[in-house]
Amino acid sequence: MQLYVISRPTIDWQAVERFLHDHAAEWRRTPESTAPDELVELAGRLCYFSFGTHQSPRSNRAYIANLIMRGHDSVLEHSVWTFILSGVSRAFTHQLVRHRVGVSFSQLSQQYYDEANAEFVPPPELRGHPSLEDVWQSSVEHSLNAYRLIAQELHSESFSGISSKDATEKQTEVKRAIRSAARSVLPNATETKVVMTINARALRHFFKIRGSIVGDAEMRIVAAKLLDSVLLDAPSLFGDFYAEDMGDGSPIVRQREAYDVA
Numbered sequence: 001m002q003l004y005v006i007s008r009p010t011i012d013w014q015a016v017e018r019f020l021h022d023h024a025a026e027w028r029r030t031p032e033s034t035a036p037d038e039l040v041e042l043a044g045r046l047c048y049f050s051f052g053t054h055q056s057p058r059s060n061r062a063y064i065a066n067l068i069m070r071g072h073d074s075v076l077e078h079s080v081w082t083f084i085l086s087g088v089s090r091a092f093t094h095q096l097v098r099h100r101v102g103v104s105f106s107q108l109s110q111q112y113y114d115e116a117n118a119e120f121v122p123p124p125e126l127r128g129h130p131s132l133e134d135v136w137q138s139s140v141e142h143s144l145n146a147y148r149l150i151a152q153e154l155h156s157e158s159f160s161g162i163s164s165k166d167a168t169e170k171q172t173e174v175k176r177a178i179r180s181a182a183r184s185v186l187p188n189a190t191e192t193k194v195v196m197t198i199n200a201r202a203l204r205h206f207f208k209i210r211g212s213i214v215g216d217a218e219m220r221i222v223a224a225k226l227l228d229s230v231l232l233d234a235p236s237l238f239g240d241f242y243a244e245d246m247g248d249g250s251p252i253v254r255q256r257e258a259y260d261v262a
């Protein structure tokens with residue numbers, strides 16, 4: 001699978017300086033902190049107006065760990081990322097898009113997009129089972145051939161009665177109907193792409209409930225790649241998560257019980 005981070009949190013420091021100046025506030029920032037981490041700290045500090053003499057000596061990491069420990073997680077929602085996930089299976093995205101809160105999706109349509117040249121994502125669990133890989137390969141090829149046949153036959157039939165003068169909308173709906181019928185034979189392994197915009201709170205929830213499901217390798221692989229990216233961007237927001245090898249070359253995302261704020 002391929003992961004592209006296409007948008008990440010940034011801070012307009014001139015605006016922040018203006019705000020602090022207008023309110024005679026001084027914010028002692030933690031050196032080397034990142035924008036996604038500082039955005040959350042700033043939002044938290046605004047709640048209590050803990051600037052200047054009211055600012056505790058906590059580092060950015062300790063500040064965020066304290067927010068999380070106290071359940072003040074809504075502050076984490078200010079830091080938002082947008083990813084493109086490509087080379088993932090429809091089985092995976094069906095589970096992914098069940099996440100409803102703090103996350104938005106835009107996925108490749110099988111009604112607008114012709115899947116005649118679809119690719120398929122082999123389940124990592126089949127690695128090392130050559131005879132099962134063969135069974136899998138011939139099964140997806142069989143499905144793809146069925147897709148092509150259904151689409152082709154319906155296309156010739158449906159478009160024989162449609163003149164080029166017919167409205168584009170009618171043609172679009174005919175194509176949609178054809179692809180709706182044809183796609184019904186495509187397997188869960190069909191490759192897809194999805195844009196996901198997600199905030200730090202929702203992403204932490206995702207890591208917690210999805211990152212360590214032993215029997216779901218594709219989910220773990222995606223979770224570990226996501227964690228890899230956001231750990232670089234926001235070490236304080238995600239510092240209690242880490243990925244390790246399961247021993248078979250696939251990763252698993254774990255959460256430390258205690259948030260190490262050192």
Ligand SMILES: Cc1cc2nc3c(=O)[nH]c(=O)nc-3n(C[C@H](O)[C@H](O)[C@H](O)COP(=O)(O)OP(=O)(O)OC[C@H]3O[C@@H](n4cnc5c(N)ncnc54)[C@H](O)[C@@H]3O)c2cc1C
Pocket residue numbers: 098099100101102202205209210213
């Ligand atoms: C191991 C595992 C097995 C699963 N098996 C199945 C299965 O067999 N069948 C199936 O259909 N799904 C299954 N799921 C999917 C699961 O039920 C959720 O739909 C999915 O994981 C999204 O989780 P979520 O609701 O916590 O996340 P989100 O939808 O992002 O919600 C985040 C949080 O917001 C709160 N929240 C969201 N909506 C509401 C609401 N309406 N009311 C109150 N609080 C709300 C909850 O605290 C929730 O945890 C499984 C998930 C896992 C991890």
